[in-house]
Amino acid sequence: MKDNNTAQLTFGRVNLTSTYMQPVGTPLGSVVVSAGSSPGLTAETVLWECDVRDANEIYEVFATNGDDRVGGYWEIGNGKGTTLNDGLPNYFATWFPYVALKLTHLNSGEPFTRYWQQSKITQYDTVGTKIQIKAKHLSLIQADLARVSSLPPSSGSGSNYCGGMAASSGSGTYSYTCNQPNGYIQFRGGGIAHDKIGSDSNTSYVFWGQHNGVGFGVRSAASISYTATCVARNVTPVVTFSRVTAAELNQGQTRETEFTIGLECSDTTASGIGTNQTALGIQVANASYVKAQQLNLLTNRGGVRYLVSNGYGTDPSVATGVGISLRNSSTDTAMNFLGWAATGTGASGGWYPVKDGASAAGSSASGYTNYAQTITAILSSLPGLTATPGKVNATAYVLVKVQ
Template identity: 30%
Template sequence: MGASWGGVGDGDVKGKLGLPGVITLSNGTGFQSEGTLLGSAAASFVPNGRTQGVTANQIMFRCTVSEIGQVYEYYATNGDDYWGGMVDVPGIDGAYYTYVKNVAVRLTNLKTGEYYSRYWKARAIPESEMFNDGTYIYIPASAFSDVFVELFRVDDSARGVDGSNRYTYPYAGPAGYIAFHGGGMSSGLFEGADSRTNYSGWGAAQWPGGWTLTSQTVFVRGAACRVNDYPAIVRLPPTSVGELISGGSSQAPFSISVECETGRCPARRRPPA
């Protein structure tokens, strides 16, 4: 099925990732240490690789049959954006700082199992994932890889811009891109090329999709509490139906240990009475 589509500007890669609606960031590092997983989700390229959606059989590219074995999906972080995949996090493989202080993102290509990197990686698109009419091969949307998104807590608060108590992530920079290489398209891309300076094909609308954190979740920052110790089972003494009907009860003592950070929690509005 053919359908017109443009390139992948900031507004074209806002498909839903499926991240939690709210992600909580504690004030200190005691509750959320470096590398704590804050949230994760898997998103499929069909339909989420583009803002307006794509269908599995939508034809994205056409090449001559001589290109079989020479067409590739390239993928990388948004390496020319300081908060979109330019600066990696030491100690968390494949993670990059985001616009939010204390938050890093990591993208995984679910067909290769490899992390997105600032340096372009490639996956050959097999003939089994394309259509062939003997003259041309047609590359459908289903040929492009799904993604696994992870958000991690990081300690370095000097990285990032927003440190507010509540942030909806309106920052528009994408976190990762997918490019098509073949038939002369995105011809300047090669494995290991730095996406900060090499974005061959981007301006010519030869990239089919990508991923962004824009408006995907709400980050709430403040003091937090956690339950450190609690009984898995509380056994109550046996009692009869008659005793319960007559107002009796069955009780057993138990204790719960709760630890809370000090600090101001984000303000919450009370609904009108």
């Protein structure tokens, strides 16, 4: 295992603006990654092989990179190393100033901490008398960034390998050049050396010398800038469609309803999808993105043409062959949803100029203007599929980002 071989946390560009626009706790990015995205690995790479008799005693063991100053030592969001407690437990300092990272092990739902936790592995391949644990059998990892009020101390951690931090101001875009991992998964089972559950990863990293694990890190996969931009202040929380039968949908009928996004922009914001311009996107939930991939609903840029219901294909009470599409109500422009691919750019990727079709709605502070963006959601049958009766309950998120 090497620091430069971690699975990358592909946040792309992270933009910090004034604390008026982005107070402490503001979400700055979210990605879901797999161990199989680590260099040299694929989903089918066999990481460990054990006897069948060991099948009930195999675990993922996970923690932050607890010995490094910007890798997972300082739980800066919860006041560690500072006099200010932002009330953000499990958010650890990164190499980006005032930006903290939380990692979540999705199979167990547990956040990464400095202390090694375990989660039983229940999926594996059986080959004769052996079981094979592949990269695809390990949990997906969700990574979330948030603004914090403090910087990590310059001393006190076990390691300060990268030294310093990225620039905290300026007109440029500054890459995450620190290669320190932010978290690890190692394996427990079959007699392979591992770290004791509950031990502190600041001082307990037996797995490293045994090459027993996979790392996750922001290195080379994000940049930070300080460009004037917009934020989403509010959005219609629940979008409701009038009732429609499966037969009506299969006959080409649709149901439409509007929802409103409240925005606030710096008056110097450049609205657009080009470099240093601010764009708006509506992102599907990660499970819906995975299902959209299976249904061939993605664009060539990783955008999503239709949002499908939570539990689609697994919950028998959920309608199938049914999805939701979008249209800008003012410009009458069809819109794609954002997916979870790092390649998602432009309209095909689900990004649109933040002010396109928006109406100004006064200002609440000097130098800033409020806007209302109205979007139409359209419920219809999916192309080439037959709608079946059931409920539709889908989730999406509004994102505003400097491109």
